[in-house]
Structure formats: structure tokens, C-alpha cells
Amino acid sequence: MIEIRHLKKSFGDTAVLKDVNAVIRKGEVVSIIGPSGTGKSTLLRCLNLLERPDEGEILVNGVSLLAPGADVAAVRRKMGMVFQHFNLFPHLTVLENITEAPRRLLKISEPEARKKAMELLKAVGLENKALALPAELSGGQQQRVAIARAMAMEPETILFDEPTSALDPTMVDEVLSVISGLAKTGMTMVIVTHEMRFARNVSSRIFFMEEGRIYEEGTPQEIFDFPKRPKTVAFIKRVDMEYFALAREDFDEIHIRARARALADRHHLSKEQREKFRSVFVSTLRDVVFPVTEKIDLYMGVSQTDEMIGFAALWDGDVADPFARVPETAEYIRANCRSASFSQTEDGRLEIKVLFDR
Ligand code: ADP
Numbered sequence: 596m597i598e599i600r601h602l603k604k605s606f607g608d609t610a611v612l613k614d615v616n617a618v619i620r621k622g623e624v625v626s627i628i629g630p631s632g633t634g635k636s637t638l639l640r641c642l643n644l645l646e647r648p649d650e651g652e653i654l655v656n657g658v659s660l661l662a663p664g665a666d667v668a669a670v671r672r673k674m675g676m677v678f679q680h681f682n683l684f685p686h687l688t689v690l691e692n693i694t695e696a697p698r699r700l701l702k703i704s705e706p707e708a709r710k711k712a713m714e715l716l717k718a719v720g721l722e723n724k725a726l727a728l729p730a731e732l733s734g735g736q737q738q739r740v741a742i743a744r745a746m747a748m749e750p751e752t753i754l755f756d757e758p759t760s761a762l763d764p765t766m767v768d769e770v771l772s773v774i775s776g777l778a779k780t781g782m783t784m785v786i787v788t789h790e791m792r793f794a795r796n797v798s799s800r801i802f803f804m805e806e807g808r809i810y811e812e813g814t815p816q817e818i819f820d821f822p823k824r825p826k827t828v829a830f831i832k833r834v835d836m837e838y839f840a841l842a843r844e845d846f847d848e849i850h851i852r853a854r855a856r857a858l859a860d861r862h863h864l865s866k867e868q869r870e871k872f873r874s875v876f877v878s879t880l881r882d883v884v885f886p887v888t889e890k891i892d893l894y895m896g897v898s899q900t901d902e903m904i905g906f907a908a909l910w911d912g913d914v915a916d917p918f919a920r921v922p923e924t925a926e927y928i929r930a931n932c933r934s935a936s937f938s939q940t941e942d943g944r945l946e947i948k949v950l951f952d953r
């Protein structure tokens with residue numbers, strides 16, 4: 596129902612969305628996760644035209660939102676949005692906040708708008724707050740009102756931009772439970788969130804955003820349990836990671852050592868752990884990887900969720916196991932780490948991954 600093609604958006608010289616492509620089907624619940632500053636809010640704001648994309652296409656039910664003459668107001672009515680900071684009108688009561696837009700934009704009569712608003716307030720557990728002002732409510736209650744307000748426009752899709760991140764922790768669950776309830780009604784929803792457990796439970800798909808793109812997407816199980824690409828792994832497993840682009844003939848060993856040492860210091864690795872890592876690392880690069888390729892992308896990291904240290908080298912080349920060429924070195928490496936594997940990634944690159952117990 597929503598198709599995003601080659602969407603691009605820059606602010607001045609900063610390219611925020613570099614090439615976003617996605618399809619969101621009717622009734623789907625998609626959570627967008629990823630580090631801050633990667634364009635998640637910008638993507639949502641482009642979807643309901645609060646920002647104008649520079650390039651690309653957004654189609655809703657096959658109709659282009661960006662074509663000249665597109666009815667922007669109609670797009671916004673069909674695409675509700677719930678913001679981090681509620682954005683309720685402070686001088687209007689809860690009831691008036693909910694009835695204002697339907698009366699003004701949908702030309703619904705006052706009694707009908709009130710009746711609908713009371714039903715929605717009941718659904719979010721706030722029917723007894725209809726006449727309160729926003730300031731008289733807790734943050735969690737205000738956000739539930741904001742959700743009822745978005746629903747009052749009878750949108751086809753609701754976009755949530757970090758709906759719980761401005762809340763006191765004690766109020767996060769009440770808002771998440773209202774959103775989960777809405778998900779079960781078959782409403783199409785796109786949710787930017789840092790609540791990973793919630794995203795896993797409520798979503799049909801997860802988009803991981805990084806580098807101005809949807810860097811990896813999949814089911815909650817694929818993304819949370821079996822993330823594939825390095826930056827997804829780093830984010831999900833909370834890996835503190837160092838990245839290097841290395842060439843066989845020209846790499847700065849002192850630079851790598853210094854960053855490896857800083858990484859080890861941050862995680863209080865023991866002398867034995869550092870020594871083992873260093874020796875396996877040097878053997879792997881010198882005897883296994885660099886004989887078969889001149890250039891690699893190298894990642895080195897410590898995971899905070901599953902107590903793991905490791906490094907990975909990625910390159911383009913022939914699909915032949917480079918460990919098989921040097922059986923004695925492979926044996927030495929494998930005897931000194933938890934696992935050392937060779938595989939091909941989904942996008943066709945070759946990868947050696949070496950992991951150590953923490
Ligand atoms: P996220 O929601 O993933 O944290 P945002 O979409 O809010 O990321 O922002 C992505 C980048 O775009 C940030 O570097 C931010 O500073 C920049 N940005 C967002 N909106 C604007 C704007 N209106 N003007 C200039 N820069 C912006």
C-alpha cells in the first residue's frame with residue numbers, strides 16, 4: 596500500500612536520506628530502529644509530507660504523493676502522526692484536542708465528533724479525563740490522548756516517532772500497551788522506537804536504518820536473533836566497534852594497534868585476552884586473508900549483550916575457503932578462539948569472522 600522508491604533528502608550539505616526503498620503493506624506493523632541521527636524521523640516526516648523529499652517517489656495505493664497537484668491535505672488526513680512530545684494544544688481540553696481536526700477538516704458535526712472522541716478516549720482508558728487540560732495529565736496520559744487524536748481522523752496509517760522516549764520510565768508501558776492494542780486491530784503502523792522488546796513483539800517487520808538507507812530489514816526474529824550485516828549486528832548486540840579499511844601493502848599498524856588498545860581498555864580486557872586476540876588477529880590477516888585479497892573492510896568489536904570479543908574481515912573475491920589453503924595456521928587459530936568461520940554474505944561478499952569468549 597505504501598511504496599517508497601529511491602527517496603533522497605538533504606539538509607544543506609548533509610545527505611540524510613541517501614536512497615530509501617521499501618514497501619509497507621496494508622495492516623503491517625513496521626518498526627524502524629537504528630542509531631540516532633540516521634534519518635528515521637526525516638523518513639517519517641517525508642511520508643506525511645512534513646518534509647519535502649528532494650528525489651524519489653512515494654506511492655500510496657499506487658498514487659504518487661509527490662506528483663505536482665497531489666492533495667497534500669488529503670495525504671496528511673490519511674497518514675496520522677504521533678510525536679515524541681505529544682504536541683497537544685495546551686489551551687484546549689482533552690475532548691477539544693480530539694474533536695478539533697475532525698470538525699475542521701472532515702466537517703463532522705460537533706455531537707458526532709464528541710461521541711467518536713469519547714469512544715476513542717474509552718479505548719485509551721481516559722474517558723474520565725475528557726474535560727481536563729493537557730497540563731493536568733501525566734506524560735503517559737497525554738501521549739494516549741495524542742494517539743486518540745490521531746485515530747479520530749480515521750487515518751489509513753499511523754506513524755509514531757519515538758512515542759515513549761520523552762516519558763518517565765513508569766509511563767512507557769501504558770503507552771506501548773495502547774499501541775499494541777491498536778496493532779491488533781489491523782491498523783497499518785510505522786513506529787520509530789528504541790524499545791527493542793516492544794518492537795520485537797508488535798512488529799511484522801523491522802527496518803534497521805543506517806547510512807541514510809534501510810540498511811537491513813527482516814522479521815523481528817531475523818533482525819534481533821540473526822542480524823546479518825556488520826552495523827546491524829553492532830547495534831543489536833550492542834557492540835562497541837572499530838572499523839578500518841585496509842590494503843595489504845599499506846596499512847598503518849600503529850594506528851590499528853592504538854585503536855585496538857583503546858577498545859580493550861574501555862572493556863577492561865585482561866592481558867591474556869589481549870595477547871590471544873593479537874596473535875590470532877595477526878595470523879588471520881597475514882596468513883589467511885591477505886594472501887587471497889589486497890583490500891578488506893575490517894571490524895573489531897566487543898559485544899555487551901553476549902559477552903563476546905571478535906573481528907571480521909570482508910572482501911570481494913573468489914568463493915574458496917582461505918582457511919583450507921593453510922591448514923596448520925587454521926588449526927592454530929581455531930585452537931585459540933571460540934570460532935573462526937568463513938562464509939559468503941547475502942550481498943555476495945566474503946567474510947571471515949573470528950570470535951573469542953569474553
Ligand atoms: P533520527 O530520527 O534517526 O535521529 P533525524 O531524521 O532526526 O534522525 O535527523 C537526521 C539528520 O538530519 C541529523 O543529522 C539532523 O541533525 C539532520 N536534520 C534533521 N532535520 C533537519 C532540519 N530540519 N534541518 C537541518 N538538519 C536536519
Ligand code: MG
Pocket residue numbers: 635636637756757
Ligand atoms: Mg528521530
